[in-house]
Amino acid sequence: MADALPFRIFLASPGDLEDEREVVCACVDEHNARRRGQSSVTYEVVGWDRVRGTARRPQEAINELISESHFMVAMFKGTWGSEPGSPWGYSSGTEEELFTGFLELGRAEQPMRDVWTAFLKHDSPADSIVSLREQMSSHHSVMYEAVADTRELRNKLTERLLTWEVLANSKTPRHIELLPSSGRDVLRAANLRLRGEKLVELGQADAGRIALREAAILGGPGEHLAYARFLARDGDFDGAYASTQHAIDQILGGASHLYSPLAAEAFAAQAGLLRRVGRDVDAIGRLRQALTLLDENDAFGQRVRCRILDELGLAYLKVDNLPMARRSIEDALVVRRRLGNELDICQSLVNLARLEVRAKNLQMAADHADEAVKKLCSMPPTALHANAEVLGAQVRLRQGRPNEGLPFGERALSLNRQIGNRRGEAIALKLLAQCYRASGKRVEAESYARACLELNKSMCNTQGAQEAQWILDHLNE
Template identity: 60%
Template sequence: MTDSVPLRIFLASPGDLGEERAIVESCVKEYSARSNGENSENFEVVGWEQVRGTARRPQEAINELIHESHFLIVLFKELWGSEPGSPWGYTSGTEEELFTGLLELGQADQPMRDVWVAFVKHPSPAPQVVALQSQMAQSHSVMYESIVNSRDLKDKLTKRLEGWSESAEFKAPRNIDLLSSSGKDVLKAARLRLKGEKLIELGQTSAGRDALKEAAILGGPVEQLAYAKFLTRQGDLEEASALTETAIGHFISDTFPLYSPLAAEAFADKAGILRRQGRDVDAIGRLEHALTLLHEHDPYTENARCRILDFLGHAYRKTGKLILAREYFQKAFDYRQKTEKDLEKFQSLINLARIELEDDNVEVADEYMDQVIEGLQQTPPTALHANGHALAAEIRLRQGRASEGISYAQRALSLNRQLSNKYGEAISLYILAECYREAGKESEAKKYAHECLELNQLMENEFGSQQAQGVIDRLGIQ
């Protein structure tokens, strides 16, 4: 047995499989005991019993256990299961658990490695159980087992554990085509969203946009908000606002729970658009109310809370209230540091560095940025890297080291263009123009200032246009 933490198996089933659940748990314990001292993995079984009381929809808390699991076992016999109140249209809690696991299976950064479905023999299974098994058989989308008795379940599960033990070290993402009982193609929508986001990271903006748009058409608020965020970065605020309102409509109509991280993020995204429009005071009110939708303290909720705290910090910074901005940024940083979320922690350090820079504490800002630049070196480039390099260039500019700031600004510009972040690109162009101007290279400064002005005018960003025009005026050029 290895010294690592046991691999987690989530066991999903309707309420008529109490005997089979006990067999699964016993079989897994026996397998782990027999593997003691051998080069084999250890497993543990978890299920809905491990979920603590929550003010949210109970199934959401159950789904979080699946997010943390390495394998999923789904058993059906006679019953389909009870209605979970699912906004995605799932008609049983077990169905939602199955699809949650399949979604996790397709994501490279999630621990889910395999999903095993078994249908236990019964003379009259529910129509939904028959329909699911028939769909799997006809489409060959998911391999499943037919179980005739207790011995058969134990034998087949033992073989499955042996296979999982041999391949447990590796994760090979797999995308499954399977329709839910409501007919919604939730797996395809999620797959298109993830594909679109990855394509944009790789610089394939057009293909990524098409995938995100199709995901928004097929999916729900998660996919709609993903596409709206892309449109916001592109400067298409009108379409982004309309799509965000569509997502918000799900919560207003009670299709999705209002007091939830997803709802809070939807309202926060709307506030983010208001900020882009220069309406920071309006955004602050929306963001403060969005925080009241978060009642839990699980990781998903805290991530949403930190993101809203970041938004509030930026809004207060823009309105000149640096003390409040620092307070909100610090709250987000304290949580991220406590939970060792490195990438998110670097975002907080960038935010705090901006406050120190605006408060003329340039050296403190520089110390923060040194941590960020060093820490991000070992991670794939993201918008966070672009933000970090842009701020590093600003700091060099304030230190009278404009020539050193040029390389940072160029890196930020390149990353923002790769990620198709028009707002980030405009900011990078402005900083680059200022660095070249301070370095005495007026022709380069003129070039980037005019590019910055044109891009901001295209996005109808009045503040950005004024900044670019200011550089041009200081250069005394047309």
């Protein structure tokens, strides 16, 4: 496609490689010109100079640019670079950029496809450069190139650009085992987190829990929040709250600037737990405060902003403030449609369906739920898929069509069990009991209601247990 957007190459290097940076940019321009008409793949080089001024730690904004890049070129020669003020102990900005690239390489949903590291010849390179190269060589963890001069740099990069054309339209996540100069195993923590989340998605909740717990022990706020999400789905709200507090404590200790997407997400996650235990007014206040930690013009923070708006809308629903709930949910949908992320759009559709159920606009609720279910069919199953199925069943139950709601409920139950979402499983069990009861099928209704009662008791969910008991007490009505 002639007008296809170029693939981004993030260029990371210390300050002693100014000439080499110019060579990289010129080489990429020449490659684009040479391949015009032969390949639809073009590249653009980006670096720290593309980051505008920010009140946050500058390296955080640079790392966000890396998260939007498809490839990375990292170069070292004589000097290691200046210390970036990293709470994780990175001793140079280039080191942090390189390890950020490795982290992005392991994330299936991120665009980073490959990281190319070049060590330029120098008579006396810094000890940290020597150590990094030796570690790469001894562990065989990542490919690197030894480069004698700028001419060889141009030749080897040209070969790399041709190789990247093959990788451009697909990604295979790669997990790198490498220690930064601080000795803190940030890559292992991140890889354990990704492994744990994937195991949960594959139905191996116990193994996933072990990996996520270990990731939280080794890692930072992101790993603690991932573990908190698992614990919340498992019904352990006290444990989830404690894990969010660990994340917040690390942020306050310098792991991130307070006015940042990560900090906003941590405080919002804790507020979401307050909502789930009935402290809706407290949750609303904290969620509104979390929004003040985000720059509205920061594109990277928009997805976090939308997730907070989701939580805020649902909290407003719980206190019957439908106008504010609608405003929050619809604001998130507007941003998501602009960004074009289909999975996030489906989340907004599910939330709108919940809103319309509360407003008693049942046909509109059914339309939103059905649209979400249809869109999600082509995506790997997540908790969102189960929530969409739950909404489909709930709407049909309220419309007096309980038999039509049963397939939705069964799919929701299966999905929640697959991903280890005990709280979602309890909701699906209750819904199936309600549908069978409304259909006059007492035996099936009793079976699902008892399973729901026992599951809620095991999670110490008093309200859920009471709702299941009510169904059992009124089976004959």
